[in-house]
Amino acid sequence: MATQVSDAAPNPVRLDRDGSVAVIVIDNPPVNAGSYDVRRGLLEAIRTVAADNTIDAAMIIGAGSTFVAGSDIREFGKPLEEPQLPAVIAAIEACPKPVVAAIHGASLGGGFELALGCDARVCAPGAVVGLPEVTLGMIPGAGGTQRLPRLVGIAAAIEIVCSGRRVPAEEAVRLGMIDGLIEGDLHSGAVAYARAREGRKRRLSEAPVPAETHDHVEKAAAAALKAGRGRPHVAEAIEAVKSAARLPFVDALAREREVFQRLRSGNEAAALRHLFFAEREASKVPGLADVAPRSIKSIAVVGAGTMGVGIATCFVEAGYAVTLLEQDDTGAQRGLERMREIQDRAVATGRISADQAQQRLARVTPTANAQQLAEADLVVEAVFEDMQVKIDLFRRLEPILRSDAILASNTSYLDLDRIAAATQRPGEVVGLHFFSPAHVMRLLEIVRAAQTSPETLATALAVAKRIRKLAVVARVGEGFIGNRIYAAYRRQCEFMLEEGAYPEDIDAALSRFGFAMGPFAVSDMSGLDIAWKMRQRLAATRDPRGRYVEIADRLCEQGRFGQKTGAGWYLYSPGNRKGEADPEVRKLIDAASSAKGISRQPFTAEKIYRRALVAMVNEAALLLEEGIAARPSDVDLVMVNGYGFPNYEGGPLFWASREDRRRLLADLDRLAEASGHGFRKGNVPAILDRM
Ligand code: COA
Numbered sequence: 001m002a003t004q005v006s007d008a009a010p011n012p013v014r015l016d017r018d019g020s021v022a023v024i025v026i027d028n029p030p031v032n033a034g035s036y037d038v039r040r041g042l043l044e045a046i047r048t049v050a051a052d053n054t055i056d057a058a059m060i061i062g063a064g065s066t067f068v069a070g071s072d073i074r075e076f077g078k079p080l081e082e083p084q085l086p087a088v089i090a091a092i093e094a095c096p097k098p099v100v101a102a103i104h105g106a107s108l109g110g111g112f113e114l115a116l117g118c119d120a121r122v123c124a125p126g127a128v129v130g131l132p133e134v135t136l137g138m139i140p141g142a143g144g145t146q147r148l149p150r151l152v153g154i155a156a157a158i159e160i161v162c163s164g165r166r167v168p169a170e171e172a173v174r175l176g177m178i179d180g181l182i183e184g185d186l187h188s189g190a191v192a193y194a195r196a197r198e199g200r201k202r203r204l205s206e207a208p209v210p211a212e213t214h215d216h217v218e219k220a221a222a223a224a225l226k227a228g229r230g231r232p233h234v235a236e237a238i239e240a241v242k243s244a245a246r247l248p249f250v251d252a253l254a255r256e257r258e259v260f261q262r263l264r265s266g267n268e269a270a271a272l273r274h275l276f277f278a279e280r281e282a283s284k285v286p287g288l289a290d291v292a293p294r295s296i297k298s299i300a301v302v303g304a305g306t307m308g309v310g311i312a313t314c315f316v317e318a319g320y321a322v323t324l325l326e327q328d329d330t331g332a333q334r335g336l337e338r339m340r341e342i343q344d345r346a347v348a349t350g351r352i353s354a355d356q357a358q359q360r361l362a363r364v365t366p367t368a369n370a371q372q373l374a375e376a377d378l379v380v381e382a383v384f385e386d387m388q389v390k391i392d393l394f395r396r397l398e399p400i401l402r403s404d405a406i407l408a409s410n411t412s413y414l415d416l417d418r419i420a421a422a423t424q425r426p427g428e429v430v431g432l433h434f435f436s437p438a439h440v441m442r443l444l445e446i447v448r449a450a451q452t453s454p455e456t457l458a459t460a461l462a463v464a465k466r467i468r469k470l471a472v473v474a475r476v477g478e479g480f481i482g483n484r485i486y487a488a489y490r491r492q493c494e495f496m497l498e499e500g501a502y503p504e505d506i507d508a509a510l511s512r513f514g515f516a517m518g519p520f521a522v523s524d525m526s527g528l529d530i531a532w533k534m535r536q537r538l539a540a541t542r543d544p545r546g547r548y549v550e551i552a553d554r555l556c557e558q559g560r561f562g563q564k565t566g567a568g569w570y571l572y573s574p575g576n577r578k579g580e581a582d583p584e585v586r587k588l589i590d591a592a593s594s595a596k597g598i599s600r601q602p603f604t605a606e607k608i609y610r611r612a613l614v615a616m617v618n619e620a621a622l623l624l625e626e627g628i629a630a631r632p633s634d635v636d637l638v639m640v641n642g643y644g645f646p647n648y649e650g651g652p653l654f655w656a657s658r659e660d661r662r663r664l665l666a667d668l669d670r671l672a673e674a675s676g677h678g679f680r681k682g683n684v685p686a687i688l689d690r691m
Contacts, residue, residue, distance in 0.1 A: 013041025015048055018191045022049045022058040031069035032062040034110045036081045038072075042088050042114075050095040057194040058099045060118065061187060066105025067127070068114055073136070073273055076264050085110050085142035086257060089117030093205060098197040102190030103127045103178070108166065113140055116147040119202045120179045122193050123169050124186045129177055132164035133260075134228065134237050136276065137269030137648060141260025145240035146252050147204040151176045153212050155220035157241045162224035162234050205253075209245045217242065231648060233263050267658065271650030275640060278633035278651075282472050283461065285630075291454045293462035294406070300325060300376040302393060304335025304366070307410055308382035310438025313342050316360045317439065318467040323365045323372050332366035339364060342439060370400055377402075378463065380432055382410040390414065391422040398424055406456055408432040409447075413479040416449040427453035430460045433480060435642045443641035444469035445480050472638050477628040482638045484628075485652070488619035489612050493519045494549040495674060498593050500600035501608060503569040504581040509608035514646025519612075520569035522644075523552075524562035524579060532556040547676040551592050555585070614667045616652040621682025624690075632691050656684070657691040 012028035012035075024045045026032045042060075049058045062068060071085060092099050092114075101107070101115035103123035112129050115121045123129070131144045139145060140161065149157040152175045160167060160177075172178040182189035221238045228234030236259050243252040263269055300323040301312040308324065312335070315322045324339075326332040343357035352360075365372065373379060379397060383389055394407055401407075406428045409419055420429035431447025446460045457473070464471035474480040479487055493506050507518025517525070532553065542548065555568060562568035563577060570579025593600050620635040629635050636651020649655045656664055665684065672681050 010037055011041045012038050013045050015045045020054060020056040021191045021194050022055045023187070023191065024058055024060045025063050026060065026068055027063035029064055031066050031106070032064065033070060033072040034068050034085060034114065035072040035075065038068070039083050039085060039088050043083050043091055046088070046091045046095055046099070049097060049099070055097060056199060057097050057197060059102050059190045059194045060099060060114070061102040061190065062105065067101070067103040067107040068111030069106040070108045070132070071110030073276060076273060077270060085113060086253070089114065089142055092117045093203045096201070098194060098199065098201055100190055100194040100197070102186050103129065104186050106166070108132050109140065110142055113142040113144045116143060116204055120193065120197065121177070122180045122182050122190050123172070123178050124182055125169055127169040128166040129172050130164065130166045131161050132166070134162055134234060135164035135272065137233050137266065137272040138263040139233060139237040139240050139256065139260055141257055141264070143253055143256070145237065145256050146244045146249060148177070149209050149241055149244040150204050150207040153210045154217050154241055154245055155212055158217070158220045158224050158238055161237050161241055162228055205249045231268070233268060236263065268648040271648050271654055274633065274650045274654050275636065275647060278637050279470060281631060281633055282470070282637055283465070285457065285461065285473055288454055288458050288461070291458040293459040294377070294455060296377045296459060296463055297321065298323070298376050300373045300379045301382060302379060303382040304331055304338070305382065307434060307436060307438055309335050309338045309342070310436065311380055311382055311410065311434050312364065313339055313439035314467045314469070316363045321363045323367060323376060325370060325373060326366070326368055329368045332368050336361070336364055336366040370397060373397060374400055375402065376405055378406045378408060380408040380410060385411060385414065387414050387418060390419055394419065394423050404428065406430065406459060408460065410434055413483050415478070416447050416476045420449045420451055426451035428456050430456050431480070432460060441642065442470045443638060444471045445482060445638065446471050446473045447476060447480055448473055449476050470637065470641055472634045473630060475628045477623070477626060481623060481629045481635060482642045484623060485616050485619045485635065485639060486643055488615045490519050492611050492615040492671065494551065495547065496603060496608060496611060497551055497589050498549055498596065498598055499603070499674070501603040502581065502586055502589060505603060506608050509605035510612060512605055513609040514649055516644030521579070524568035524570055527562045527564055528552060528556050528568055529561045543678055545677040549592070551589055554588055554592070610667055611671055613652055613655060614664065614671055617656045617664070617684060618668055618671070618682050620653055621684045621687040622680060624687050625682060632687055653687065653691060657688050661685065661688070
């Protein structure tokens with residue numbers, strides 16, 4: 001028997017019966033997000049359960065592939081309509097009959113708070129539970145910070161809430177977040193579980209908080225704050241969880257709600273929501289909906305340097321068989337050894353077992369014999385960044401490879417169209433631009449050359465998904481999305497050096513804005529020599545009318561290549577990665593300014609970061625106009641996930657969209673004027689209107 005709980009459409013909540021157990025089914029595809037309609041439907045269903053004398057217990061389950069994956073994030077940007085989630089949960093607790101949550105798929109955020117409001121929780125193997133609100137710039141707002149500690153203790157709750165991690169079913173059972181795992185049919189198992197409660201309620205709001213030592217809690221709090229980079233909402237989350245042991249339940253609950261409401265409507269939460277939806281958008285490439293990816297089973301990685309080793313590691317960790325090709329056996333074996341070191345570290349830190357490491361490494365075939373690539377479905381080259389080297393490699397490999405094998409290049413700025421044109425299969429050529437270290441960084445720029453076939457692109461996206469990368473598709477253009485924007489940003493930072501700032505001023509201003517590192521510290525870390533060699537190569541073709549800053553060249557002429565030589569933009573003492581400001585560098589910069597007749601002006605931190613950011617925004621506008629990036633949100637994803645742009649600012653374009661438009665454009669005008677000949681201004685207002 002099914003009862004419609006309301007006449008008003010749409011009602012995604014259905015009340016079925018299994019004997020005396022009410023089965024409340026939430027059916028709100030695709031992920032049963034807890035929208036206004038779901039909350040309203042749930043409240044009505046619970047009221048029916050409470051009032052109906054023929055019902056002894058209830059079970060809540062999700063239709064489709066998941067329980068409630070979370071509150072509807074789209075509603076978080078505006079005032080929430082009644083009934084809100086706490087009212088639904090209060091009704092469950094007030095209901096005199098036990099209510100069991102039957103979880104499969106994901107039960108996250110508001111979805112897990114709903115489950116915590118029930119009298120018991122059971123789940124299917126493979127389910128995940130957690131409270132990811134902190135990753136969205138908020139704290140849980142419907143009792144999560146109060147009920148979870150009553151199950152797992154304050155210290156464990158701090159870790160779970162502040163990391164926002166998805167806790168797998170088995171671990172959740174071990175921790176007490178879930179009462180039982182149901183191996184067979186979840187629906188009937190949960191009904192039986194509800195029936196077996198024989199009317200007993202277990203309200204977590206009435207449960208005691210397990211006792212813990214002060215030290216244990218403070219250690220967890222300090223670790224969580226550090227991992228959360230001290231962000232205000234992380235500190236608020238810690239306080240909220242701690243208050244479970246300090247305040248009466250109702251008071252702590254009210255305080256939690258107040259903080260949740262305040263944070264939810266703040267900038268930081270809006271930025272993180274923007275990135276959440278940006279990630280989902282990025283995987284949608286127009287025209288590919290009906291294109292089936294090819295099956296990829298075996299992959300070859302060419303080049304066992306840092307990049308090649310990292311890339312090969314991504315593939316073996318995702319279960320692919322990988323052939324690692326180097327010029328000679330020693331090089332290939334060295335590559336395998338470096339892959340082993342990565343796995344050994346994962347074992348040492350407890351992330352995987354020694355067995356798992358062994359299985360991963362068993363999937364690698366190191367070789368110097370190109371014939372071994374004959375059966376590869378996909379070949380990824382990670383050889384020296386030089387057009388001719390890459391073209392020669394693909395030409396040499398093509399006669400060996402299967403005629404339909406896909407050729408991927410890891411180039412970070414070269415013209416992929418030229419590489420593709422040099423092959424017999426331009427439709428099967430694609431760029432896979434990994435970021436270093438490739439097995440750690442989540443971002444992957446997939447470069448679609450002019451002739452890349454839809455099937456090749458769909459295959460690249462499918463492989464990216466399997467290796468759990470965040471893929472953003474770019475068209476061909478020097479530096480694609482990320483490196484091109486970074487270059488524009490770097491250029492302005494160098495202009496500021498000449499105009500009056502020092503490297504330490506610029507790095508400090510940008511770190512304070514939230515970048516993981518400033519550009520000069522980054523440059524010292526990665527080394528100044530490669531870019532120097534490139535500038536030397538390009539010197540002959542550089543437009544002499546353009547503004548060119550020579551400071552980096554002067555440093556390189558002195559052998560100051562960064563950390564590896566003990567000096568670069570900063571001075572390094574042995575074994576110390578944190579550099580000191582160097583008076584010699586200041587002198588050199590002062591001399592560069594006076595050589596050009598520039599009278600140095602002071603720069604405030606705000607002036608520095610605004611100029612650097614506006615440079616990014618302008619370059620992003622150009623990239624979008626040229627069609628190299630498809631959407632503003634793609635640019636934000638690249639800069640946040642590949643270049644240390646603070647995620648709580650949402651990316652350069654999100655940041656710009658929140659700035660005063662007139663001030664931003666005035667800054668852009670000043671920047672254009674200072675940049676001199678050859679500077680191109682993008683149509684920034686048009687791009688921001690698309691946000
Ligand atoms: N609110 C609103 N929409 C949501 C949502 C939420 N909490 N969670 C997912 N969606 C939407 C996505 O935007 C996407 O919509 P689209 O198809 O229009 O782009 C769709 O549901 C599918 O999501 P997707 O992430 O692409 O599916 P998946 O199968 O890869 O993953 C989940 C499913 C549930 C694991 C994943 O969506 C997820 O982690 N969601 C967020 C859960 C969360 O953080 N909840 C806490 C909120 S406080």
